[in-house]
Amino acid sequence: MPKTGLIWLAIPDDSAYNCLSILTTAYGFIVRVINDSKGGSEMSYQALYRVWRPQRFDEIVGQSIITQTLKNAILTKQISHAYLFTGPRGTGKTSAAKIFAKAVNCHYLEDGEPCNKCETCRAINEGSLSDVIEIDAASNNGVEEIRDIRDKVKYAPTKADYKVYIIDEVHMLSTGAFNALLKTLEEPPANVIFILATTEPHKIPATIISRTQKFDFKRIRPEDILERMAYILKQKNIEYDDKALKLIAKAAEGGMRDALSILDQAMSYGDDKVTYENALQVTGSVTNELLTTYVEQVIKKDTKNALITVQKVLDNGKDASRFVEDLTSYCQDILLYQQDPQIVEQLELGMVDDKFKALSDQISDEEIYQIINELNEIANSLRYTAHPDVYLQVLTVKITHLKQLEDVSTTTSVDNADENGKIKMLTDKVNELQREIEQLKKSGPADEASQSQQMVKPKPIEAKSGNARVELAKIYPILGRATRQSLNEFQEVWPDLMNALSVTQRAVMHVSKPVAASPDGVIVSFEYPIFFQKAQANRELCDALENNLDRIAGKAPKIVFVPDNQWPKIRKDYLASHKDELKGKQNTDPKSQETPTEDEKIDPDSNDPKPIVKKAEELFGKDILDIKND
Template sequence: MGSLFLIAIPRFGRYNRKELITKQGGQLTVSYQALYRVWRPQKFQDMVGQEVVVKTLKNSIITKQMTHAYLFSGPRGTGKTSAAKIFAKAINCHHQVDGEPCNECEICQAITNNQLGDVIEIDAASNNGVEEIRDIRDKAKYAPTLADYKVYIIDEVHMLSTGAFNALLKTLEEPPANVIFILATTEPHKIPLTIISRVQRFDFRRISPQQAFDRMVYILDQKQIPYDEQALRVVANAAEGGMRDALSILDQVLSYGQDQVDLDNALLVTGSVTKQLLKQYFLQVVQHESAPALETMGQILAAGKDGQRFTEDLLTLVRDVLLFQEARDLVDVVMTGLTSDDFTALAQATQPAQLYTMIDTINHVQDEMRFTNHPDVYLEVLTVRLSQPDLGVSQSAGVDNQQVSQLQAQVNQLQQQLQQVLARPAQPAPTPTRAKEPAKKAPVRLNLVPIHEVLGAATRQDLDNVKELWGDLLNILVPAERSLISISQPVAASPTGVVVAFDNQFLFQRAVDGPLGQHMAAGLQQLTGNERTVTFVPAAKWPEIRQDYLAQHQDQFKAKNAPAEHEPVANPVVDEAAAIFGADNITVNDD
């Protein structure tokens, strides 16, 4: 039997928390687990704020319409990896009900404990090379050992290299039987479109503060821990849409407050600005009291508050005041930490135009603060700027009146000039002069050498192959180049070159002048493995170019296609039948 003893372990920087340590077989094991690990969803019904995703996945399991690859994208801490593991359990559980795993059978428990070899979770941030993906591709061919489906969960898939994506693309194009890939990412825009087009994508939404609050209330009630609702609302707002972040912050609050959750501890741990101090600062700047506002801001910074958090809280307060002025029902006063009387006082102290200016000013300073090591300087500048009289509000009436007066004077002057013109005697109409003809555009000059090289070796099969890859080639190009070539089409192809025709003269000239041809050639080499040159022609000139080339090389084509001596003349009908049924199965009778 293992021995038990208590040991103090530092957690969360300067905070300490006593943890229960068990000594088993000479090894120390920490029995305490973070809240986000203990309360990680084990069923779809436990997931917070992802109703659409959950319903779609459950229905696909119930109807047995699972696809071979999924992409879960969304902000951090919204349940992407948890949903992937629940999905892996549900499709392999023989006792699942309405798409939910039982979590009691051997398969479910093995997946929950990360002990099933058929469910492989990979971190692409540290396994992002070609060799790792090739290893997955090779092992995916083998059938699962215990489960019905082998599931690969690749987290942070956007970290894969270009070569790794190409290796993964081959597997997604021809997936082995009973293998499912689940790709998870916080940055889907970094994933190639060729990958996205071969997966079923689910977008996870941010967790609302109310949903995070309700989940934390449920957890603390289950643990029978007392809490202050205002403290939980501070934690929910500080999580910024991540349920995992909310539980991590709650864990820190519990550590600091010795299993008690109160408002002061929550404010200290999250670094949020005290609401009353923030209210005082707001009133001072809108009343143009720069010196008291600077003093209040100094108190906020002296308390150890983060400058970025201060600007975010201030921006949120300005937005809430603006909404309170326009539509009070849109503001959840309880979630803000202030009262209705507080908001009434703030709303009466300012006008919407002034709030618009404050929002613009705060956003501008936030952008500048990202690149400095002295945010306090920018905060002082921000305070002074917000405290200055708003020209857009206090002097707007005077500016408008001045502009109206100037415009009225100009109108009166124009009317007087019009009367003078009308009072003059009629003058004979001047002799019309011939309009100057617009200069003719210089004719488009084409380099026919690369076009003739392609035509000399062009085949119908090469053109068909390029047309099949055309959609994938467009996906490889950047959006600007994709839009440039979207209305073009390949008209001739050989093993070493492609001719692309443009219907629009302007787009043709843009393509010729830019690096589009080189990028398309690189894309074709990536898709086919062969080097090809890409040449552009106007679609209107293409028939003429092709006809001229055929006329110039007519003798060459006749010699190439002429039947050899003692060789029967080819019959198109016979050739077509032989192509369809095979030459050995055709008998020609001359009647």
Template sequence: MSYQALYRVWRPQQFVDVVGQQHVTQTLQNALLQQKISHAYLFSGPRGTGKTSAAKILAKAVNCESAPISEPCNECDACRGITDGSIPDVIEIDAASNNGVEEIRDIRDKVKYAPNVVTYKVYIIDEVHMLSIGAFNALLKTLEEPPKHVIFILATTEPHKIPLTIISRCQRFDFKRITAQDIVGRMAHIVDESGVHYEENALSVIARAAEGGMRDALSLLDQAISFSHDKVTVEDALTVTGAVSQVYLNQLAKAIDEYNVSDALGALEELLFQGKDPTRLVEDFILYFRDMLLYKTAPNLEESLERVMLDEEFKELSDKVSPQQIYKYIDILNEAQQEMKFTNHARIYLEVSLVKLCQMEANPGYNSSEIQELLQKVQSLESELQQLKAKGVTVKQDSPPQQAKRAPRAQKGFKAQTGKIQEVLKTATREDLNLIKSRWGDMLEMLNQRQMRSQAALLNDAEPVAASTNAFVLKFKYDIHCQMAMENANFLEALSSILQELTTTGYQVVGVPEDQWQKIREEFIKYQKMDGDNTTEEQEEEDPFIAEAKKLVGEELLEVKE
């Protein structure tokens, strides 16, 4: 093929060409100059950030005839041979298709042989996380103590999938996403060298669509050059990337601010007619309002804007819309985006969200201009009042109307049925309580089987604490959970019927919050002591070991199990 893609033609051949990874290239260059080359490296990071390119540059630098140097000369036979792949001592392996034990054993058997042409034999294993567990185990010993003439360079996009035993044997370098500014600078250099005419904003659109990957950016640039005629324009870049022109986003935002449903739906219809994806459109719209919020709160962080360009229309809209409104816009659009993931009719959710945005109530807050106008009116009224007083006019002040007595506020929280609980405690036994506790897990499982998961969730922090032959006390950690459970008649009926199936006894459920249970129990014990009634479980003669444990740690922290 006579034509090569831009990312292949402009693949970095020196460390200085690796964009946005100065923390990696500087460290490697210093190591080369000081001749402190490690036996194994691990390059990790997102796709298209220069991991494989940096590995090849490092392989050339250690084998360059001018070594030790910080940059390969790219002119000697070794550098040129590694670049065109004609030197067999630099082996690049794709672990995605060579992930078995046999391939790694083959490497292990061949590393002991000295290189044929250059000084070091370099193994570059791309996507190393795809190796099987057996392959990693076969690589371990060789990776830890390879011969002096061998260097391993492992590259991966998912370092968390690599065993820690492998990572600990390598020097790790984390490649980060390349900023949009660095991508634009690299693309501008490439198109200038290639003699391509372009608009600067077109490169910005492509850089933002690349999401931090230089290879993705150059692929999109390649498409935009092929799509354009004489000059790469912003419209060409928007068409290639599938993004929405800011003109339409401004039009939509203006329609929402003016509560104009017709204009908003009209702009949406035109975008969909142009073939724009609704999912991509709602994502662009969320980023648009995100950038608007960032511009309003931190206008000096222009480089952090992901989607918009600061034109006059955008600035005017930013002055009109308050941050509180932007929060609501983003919430509604984000909800629509989540729903669109699970439907075949994404357009409907987008249209509904636009109608919601246009019909949303205006923010009750005031703009700075409105506040200033109100202050001026107050000042003018005060001045008129002072003039009237100076003329001797008395201003009668209306006595404040008598406030109606407020009705007593309803007590918040759930009030436990103390009488019923005490009735249960009078006849409560340890055997009845153990019977219910032994079938409690089965009961929760049967609730879930009956499609009552939300009700069963109320019992996550609940437990039976006392039981008689026909009723039991159910303690809840939170008042609200107790109230929700006790006010749900269907839930109580289902709970009673399930327990009857499991224990052949129909129990009545009495709910109580945890804080109220402690008080009711203490009052009951105190009352029983006064009456001299020692028949209840609480008043049974206490085991001496338990009594001693209560003295040591306290009754609150002690739990006694049979």
């Protein structure tokens, strides 16, 4: 018998294995069976996301800007040597890479689109073209694999015009592999194109990113996912429920592949019919009606019925984490609906009912904030527990016993009224004093003693600094080396520093100013203690100030905050406590030991500054000092 060949055997299915056993035992052949019977076990069904994978740029959903840019680059022959496709899973990165590989090698382009009919396009679709190499970096992440690419990349393509390397999940490459790839990306052959795809671009070295054209694939809008799923089901003549597709589109979280996978499950579960109940079972979601009922019970402080609702969710086999996610999303929709109903109509694809609208009028935003905070804490705890029902029950009891916000808001209103009354009283007092000063100026000179007795000096307002504490241990070292020159430098760059902050950070810092500075530190004063407290507690703000100062001024000084109403006392206490030290510095100064000339002698009755005054002028400048003789 020949060593190789094709043998056709027309035998019954029940005798097939006996015949194969005889052939294998007698001749030691490796036998491959091609089952041509209609009742064979060959798997012919393919998942929806594979069957309906885009084959043209126009079929990629929700990425029109990227696809149009790529088509224009092909039409104008402005093809780069390396591309980086980034974005969430299932948004079309690998599909776009394969379509691009077809388009640059297709000789029958149609408005920048591959024809999908020529030999090259068909070979790429089948995965049989040797010039288009797809590599999974998750399993080929070593230096040797990349070196192999580097060695083979110098050879010209065998059939196509361009040799295209598609490296998926490129962030999985090791540091050595990235270094091996770097030189090839920097100086590649003219007929080679690299397309790198990743879901985590932050893990890719900047040296790699700078040598590629970067395209950010965004999450696909639920409306676009809904439209694509409806098109596919119509092509397959499958019945579906609109609410089911909307639920699946929302559960996909911006991924087209995830949406088609869920749709596939729903079709299998419903025997080629997609219903809302099937979609709920497949996604594990909770109905909007049940969520509305639960939130209503929470608002009414009906703990008993809320616990019954939670138990009903668990009895239906719903996942506790999914219930918390759905509830968080529901609260978010209420909050957004109170601000702009149109936004929620778009996000929920028109699934907003009258109960939801009524509920948004009954609950306050403060209550929603508290509920969302509790949901976030429970969501973190559910990851590490084997008893999710306990956590859901605790959550229910907790959010149905939240502090009555009406009382809080009433108390806040009273406090605000008291504060407004104090401010108004002080404003009236200041206006009264200004009128008295104007009258005194008009009446001419008078007895200063009587005027001083008549003038009532208002007591300074002592602002409370709350829990924030002034850090004298950090302030004094800065004052010890402070100079007016350093303060001037920081005052000059202060407006630029404020512009570099975010809007929320700028809102806190808009009532601040630098009041003293040394080469390695700056003291910032706040006009209102409440902003001093916020800045003191905001570590992110301090880091932003120091980083931006480093970028703008070329130095990263230590920044210390003080309330404006306490700054004069801090300054005075420092000068008083370091008086001897300042005098000692003056005495040890070599210039002070020299015999003064007649012009340099200090008259005891003159107004020449003393050493401590000189130091104060160096620290704070002459313009803000008020010198009084004891």
